[in-house]
Amino acid sequence: MNTKPFRVAVADDHPMVRMGIESSLDAFPMIQVIGAVADSSELVALLDAQPCDVLITDFAMPGGAHGDGLQLLDFLHARYPGMLIVVMTGIDQPVMIQAILSRSVAGLLSKADDVSHVALAVTAAHANRRYLSPTIAALSPSLPGQRRTTQLSPREHQVLSLYVGGQSISAIAEQLQLRKQTVSTQKVSGMAKLGIERDADLFKYAAELGLTGPSDDR
Numbered sequence: 001m002n003t004k005p006f007r008v009a010v011a012d013d014h015p016m017v018r019m020g021i022e023s024s025l026d027a028f029p030m031i032q033v034i035g036a037v038a039d040s041s042e043l044v045a046l047l048d049a050q051p052c053d054v055l056i057t058d059f060a061m062p063g064g065a066h067g068d069g070l071q072l073l074d075f076l077h078a079r080y081p082g083m084l085i086v087v088m089t090g091i092d093q094p095v096m097i098q099a100i101l102s103r104s105v106a107g108l109l110s111k112a113d114d115v116s117h118v119a120l121a122v123t124a125a126h127a128n129r130r131y132l133s134p135t136i137a138a139l140s141p142s143l144p145g146q147r148r149t150t151q152l153s154p155r156e157h158q159v160l161s162l163y164v165g166g167q168s169i170s171a172i173a174e175q176l177q178l179r180k181q182t183v184s185t186q187k188v189s190g191m192a193k194l195g196i197e198r199d200a201d202l203f204k205y206a207a208e209l210g211l212t213g214p215s216d217d218r
Contacts, residue, residue, distance in 0.1 A: 005029070005030050006030055006031050006053045006054055006123075006126050007032050007050070007051055007053045007054070008025065008032065008054045008055070008122055009033070009034055009043070009046055009050075009054075010035070010036040011037050011039075011040075011042075011043045011056070011057040011058060011061060012038070012057070012058040012088070013038050013062070013063065015038075017058070017088075017111075018038075021036070021056060021115060021118050022036055024116060024118050025118065025119055025122070027119075028122075028123075030123075031119065031122055031123075034046070034050045034052060035050065038063075039061055039062070039063040039064030039068075040061065040063075040064025040066035040072050040075075041065045041066065042064070043055075043064065044064075044065075044066055047076075047079075047080055047083070052080070053084065054083070054084045054085075054106070054122050054125050054126065055076065055084070055085045056122070057072070057076075057086070058088050059087050059088065059100065060091075070100070070103065073100070073103040073105065074103065077104065084106040084126070085105045085107075086108070086109065086118070086122065086125055086131070087105050087107070087108050088110075088111055088118075089108070089110065090110070090111045090112070092110070094139055097136060097139055105130075106121070106124070106125035106130060106131070107121035107122075107124060107125055107130060108132055108133070108136045109121055109131075109132075109136065110134075110135035110136050113133040113134055113135050113136075117131075117134075121133070152193055152194070153186075153190075155186050156186050156187075156190030156193070158176070159172055159176075159186040159190060160190045163187060163202070164202060164203055169183050169184055
């Protein structure tokens with residue numbers, strides 16, 4: 001049995017926030033906080049000195065040599081490609097939330113939510129799952145990780161599943177004994193319900209959407 005702890009670093013420019021995060025993680029013996037720092041300069045010094053599995057960092061953290069915000073996230077991904085990053089923020093603008101999530105962060109937490117979500121995000125990240133705290137999830141209902149296929153009709157789910165499985169519109173029409181136009185309409189309507197406009201995004205998020213295999217519904 002693997003009992004190796006998750007090595008976690010904390011970065012926030014407010015001492016009380018750092019203390020609150022560390023305190024919330026103390027109850028989890030599998031989480032080991034390797035250090036808590038106040039800016040990007042201290043953070044890089046810490047990460048260069050010790051291995052880290054998951055970083056919990058404030059999004060707005062001015063004063064360090066490596067910046068903050070999106071600039072810092074890009075820097076950290078390039079310098080420590082194996083490290084998972086969970087971001088905490090007070091931002092409530094969907095456009096900025098989208099921009100942060102586009103940096104392949106492992107989790108995004110709102111500072112308006114309870115600090116208990118930090119430990120949930122760390123364990124989710126270690127299990128290769130993205131975690132969004134409730135406020136973030138509510139602000140971003142159309143994000144790929146938040147989409148749900150329950151709103152699809154059985155036929156739409158079936159058509160999309162067959163399509164991401166590699167079948168063409170013509171092949172699906174033949175298999176289901178439908179007109180090609182009908183299949184195409186089902187595909188378009190299903191994608192619209194999921195908030196997906198491009199085929200490339202449908203394939204990209206197929207596993208998250210539960211479209212990894214054909215449905216038996218008729």
